[in-house]
Amino acid sequence: MAPQGSRAPLEFGGPLGAAALMLLLPATMFHLLLVARSGPARLLGLPPHLPAPEALWSPGALLLWLTWLGLQAAFYLLPAHKMAEGQELKDKSRLRYPINGFQALVLTALLVGLGVSAGLPLGMLTEMLLPLAWVATLTAFIFSLLLYLKALMAPASALAPGGNSGNPVYDFFLGRELNPRFGSFDCKYFCELRPGLIGWVLINLALLVQEAELLGSPSLAMWLVNGFQLLYVGDALWHEEAVLTTMDITHDGFGFMLAFGDLAWVPFTYSLQAQFLLYHPQPLELPTASVICLVNAVGYYIFRGANSQKNTFRKNPSDPRVAGLETISTATGKQLLVSGWWGMVRHPNYLGDLIMALAWSLPCGVSHLLPYFYLLYFTALLVHREARDEQQCLQKYGLAWHEYCRRVPYRIVPYIY
Numbered sequence: 116m117a118p119q120g121s122r123a124p125l126e127f128g129g130p131l132g133a134a135a136l137m138l139l140l141p142a143t144m145f146h147l148l149l150v151a152r153s154g155p156a157r158l159l160g161l162p163p164h165l166p167a168p169e170a171l172w173s174p175g176a177l178l179l180w181l182t183w184l185g186l187q188a189a190f191y192l193l194p195a196h197k198m199a200e201g202q203e204l205k206d207k208s209r210l211r212y213p214i215n216g217f218q219a220l221v222l223t224a225l226l227v228g229l230g231v232s233a234g235l236p237l238g239m240l241t242e243m244l245l246p247l248a249w250v251a252t253l254t255a256f257i258f259s260l261l262l263y264l265k266a267l268m269a270p271a272s273a274l275a276p277g278g279n280s281g282n283p284v285y286d287f288f289l290g291r292e293l294n295p296r297f298g299s300f301d302c303k304y305f306c307e308l309r310p311g312l313i314g315w316v317l318i319n320l321a322l323l324v325q326e327a328e329l330l331g332s333p334s335l336a337m338w339l340v341n342g343f344q345l346l347y348v349g350d351a352l353w354h355e356e357a358v359l360t361t362m363d364i365t366h367d368g369f370g371f372m373l374a375f376g377d378l379a380w381v382p383f384t385y386s387l388q389a390q391f392l393l394y395h396p397q398p399l400e401l402p403t404a405s406v407i408c409l410v411n412a413v414g415y416y417i418f419r420g421a422n423s424q425k426n427t428f429r430k431n432p433s434d435p436r437v438a439g440l441e442t443i444s445t446a447t448g449k450q451l452l453v454s455g456w457w458g459m460v461r462h463p464n465y466l467g468d469l470i471m472a473l474a475w476s477l478p479c480g481v482s483h484l485l486p487y488f489y490l491l492y493f494t495a496l497l498v499h500r501e502a503r504d505e506q507q508c509l510q511k512y513g514l515a516w517h518e519y520c521r522r523v524p525y526r527i528v529p530y531i532y
């Protein structure tokens with residue numbers, strides 16, 4: 116975090132990089148959507164044909180998308196069995212967040228199940244991915260503009276360290292306000308875990324249903340991809356409170372990067388493996404599937420263990436589950452874990468997440484690079500994110516962070532990186 120009053124260093128290539136990303140990210144998403152359904156399915160090749168403009172625009176898709184957002188917002192506003200406090204803000208206050216994400220997932224599943232039993236053609240959703248991705252992208256742009264304008268009236272204490280360079284393009288991309296709310300409705304927290312994440316597994320399910328209609332039954336590979344990614348989303352919502360200690364919530368402003376990332380990039384590119392499998396069925400033997408399940412289990416064990424250990428420690432360092440761990444004291448009063456998962460490497464949670472990303476691609480076979488796009492993108496994202504976090508932790512903890520790096524020299528992969 117930049118010292119008080121000074122501007123944080125520019126990231127993502129500054130205004131030029133931000134502008135390029137605002138064009139490149141949506142273009143990449145549409146490229147992936149088109150290539151996944153093409154015969155060759157070449158990640159690096161141009162799609163065989165570009166969609167006609169009318170294929171991108173559909174009033175039905177707009178209505179479905181707005182209904183989806185409204186439904187998830189309604190579930191968010193339902194009474195929560197628990198309210199959690201976020202990390203302390205600059206003005207020493209703490210925001211309160213409803214913990215009802217898993218409830219929203221279950222209610223969505225019940226609603227979709229009722230719809231399908233009443234004849235809802237869920238598989239048809241797979242034919243609407245392009246127009247839905249288009250309206251999601253438009254929503255992200257419009258929402259980001261509203262948030263940018265809202266932030267112009269926000270007090271300095273409400274602003275994020277990053278997205279206040281004074282350059283409108285850069286600030287629009289990175290996001291000016293840290294926790295933009297309308298009343299108690301937290302926009303960033305809602306978008307991070309609800310419409311995109313639940314939409315992702317709903318798209319996966321629609322692709323599985325469509326494959327069953329085309330082939331008679333879903334393939335083992337499609338079951339694996341659906342199961343792994345449902346575990347990931349269900350875990351995120353079951354441990355919803357843990358998101359309150361992540362960088363997005365504690366440090367990053369809510370701008371186009373996260374709005375587009377949450378609302379469009381996650382549901383339409385994270386479902387790429389399932390999209391690929393619908394148009395390119397892959398044979399998968401049980402022994403191979405068993406090994407892939409083991410890979411996902413190892414990744415999940417590391418991911419969950421590391422995230423829960425850090426979140427438990429941050430919530431209560433005296434919790435018996437973490438009280439025995441070695442720590443480094445810092446001038447801020449917070450301590451750094453230097454044993455347990457966080458003594459293995461400095462981002463063990465990233466390692467577990469990357470192992471799961473590999474397990475999600477393996478059921479798609481090795482004949483095409485396209486299903487490994489998520490692994491490639493995610494590796495780049497986490498390496499970049501790790502570097503950002505290191506800078507922020509160096510600012511926060513100074514010499515204590517140097518000591519941590521001396522004692523835990525590897526960032527993500529033990530003895531490698």
Ligand SMILES: NC(=O)C1=CN([C@@H]2O[C@H](COP(=O)(O)OP(=O)(O)OC[C@H]3O[C@@H](n4cnc5c(N)ncnc54)[C@H](OP(=O)(O)O)[C@@H]3O)[C@@H](O)[C@H]2O)C=CC1
Nearest residue numbers: 360361362363422425450451452453457464465468500504
């Ligand atoms: N699927 C996806 O697309 C993505 C998934 N993720 C996943 O989200 C999860 C959260 O990742 P992310 O938000 O990047 O950040 P982390 O959950 O890794 O949190 C980083 C923060 O943790 C604290 N911390 C770091 N080291 C220590 C330590 N040794 N002891 C105590 N606290 C420490 C610091 O904050 P402080 O000290 O201020 O508390 C640091 O800023 C990860 O599992 C990641 O894999 C992330 C991005 C995308």
Ligand SMILES: CC(C)=CCC[C@@H](C)[C@H]1CC=C2C3=C(CC[C@@]21C)[C@@]1(C)CC[C@H](O)C(C)(C)[C@@H]1CC3
Nearest residue numbers: 140307308351358361363372373375376377380381
């Ligand atoms: C290229 C691009 C558009 C970048 C935007 C990045 C976002 C897609 C990701 C930034 C951090 C994320 C997190 C999750 C999903 C992807 C984004 C929004 C997350 C909700 C996935 C589930 C995990 O369990 C998590 C809750 C730890 C995680 C939090 C960070």
